[in-house]
Amino acid sequence: MCGRFTVAIDFSQLALDLDAELESGLPAPSWNIAPTQTIAIAAQDDRGTRHIAPAYWSFIPPWADSKKLAYPTHNARIETALNKRTFSEAAHSHRAIIPATGYYEWDQHKTPHYFHDAERPILFLAGLYNWWRPNKQSPWLLTCTILTRQATGGAAEVHNRMPVLIGNDLVDPWLDPASEARPLMDEASAKGAQLSDQLSSHTVAKLRGDGPQLIEPDEFTLSI
Incomplete structure (x- = not known):
């Protein structure tokens, strides 16, 4: 899964x-x-x-009458998104990219690990989006989820799920609403695993507050 991540990005440059x-x-x-x-x-x-x-950041499906759902929707499994009522429509034509500089995952001992790519400062996380409003009188709200897949490589030693990463070669088809969804999902999942293998990770202290100090290696854990 992906329950916390970091973003320290120049959005103006990213838009270009x-x-x-x-x-x-x-x-x-x-x-x-x-x-x-x-x-x-x-x-x-x-x-x-x-x-x-x-x-x-939590997907609200078109038929929901409230932000509060009975289940979490900040993540969706890429393996089943096309078949799930909540995510199916978005998986076919409302795909997104969530830019990040890294993400956290917790191991079985509840120790947080920070994953990032030293050679690729911005990660593109695969996502889905939906415009939602509870009634016709309310303003539209853009909502989203991050797609995950079975963890591989070093990530699998920390958790059994990991976010799907999108490489530069898949940006255009991934964002294109007209792309055929099934083969695209399969390709994104396979290539995402290869990209994840290139990530570095280290343990960090418990996440409290905010700031760049949160991604610094945890000296106590490293010294054990």
């Missing part, structure tokens, strides 16, 4: 790199982003225009 329009309301840098907070996502509309926009 992705040929996307930059929307207002994007979040400030954070090293402790949690579900239901506002995050940045990159998505492409039906006219072919890309946007980097603020989104509520």
